[in-house]
Every structure is written in C-alpha cells, then in structure tokens.
Amino acid sequence: MKTAAIHSRIEPEVKAQAESILQRLGVSPTEAIRMFYTQITLRNGLPFSVDIPNETTEKALKDSREGENLEQFESVDDLMSSWGS
Numbered sequence: 001m002k003t004a005a006i007h008s009r010i011e012p013e014v015k016a017q018a019e020s021i022l023q024r025l026g027v028s029p030t031e032a033i034r035m036f037y038t039q040i041t042l043r044n045g046l047p048f049s050v051d052i053p054n055e056t057t058e059k060a061l062k063d064s065r066e067g068e069n070l071e072q073f074e075s076v077d078d079l080m081s082s083w084g085s
Helices: 012-025 028-042 055-066 074-081
Strands: none
Touching: 028 074
C-alpha cells in the first residue's frame, strides 16, 4: 500500500499536550491523524460539529477572554441556586 506524507506546523505546547493524551490512550500521532482523516472521508466532513457562535455566545466568549462580566461562586450548589431552580 502506498502512503502519502502530511506536514503540519503546530504550537509545541499543543503538540506535547496532545501527544501525552494519545500516549495514555495507546495511540500514536500517526494513528490519530489516520483515524481523523478516515472519519472525514466516512462522514464526508469533519467528525465533529463546527458552528459559528451566535451573538450572545460570541459576547460571552469575549467577556470570558477579557475577564469581564463574570460571576464567581463558592460552590456548585451556589451556582445552581443562582439559576433560580
């Protein structure tokens, strides 16, 4: 079987973190890429949902990145109580 090479650049920290996870799973980076490409071909697209966030979500993401309009809670129970359940 012939093979083709893939060359890609990625941030070293992301690469190290991903490869650490793959190692724990017993999967090599090459096998992971092969699985990813196989899923793309089987699904005729990415094997996960990729959506453009709506305005509300985009604002929440921006606020989170900038540390604005955030609420903090002492516990999960306090968080749940804040939802008025």
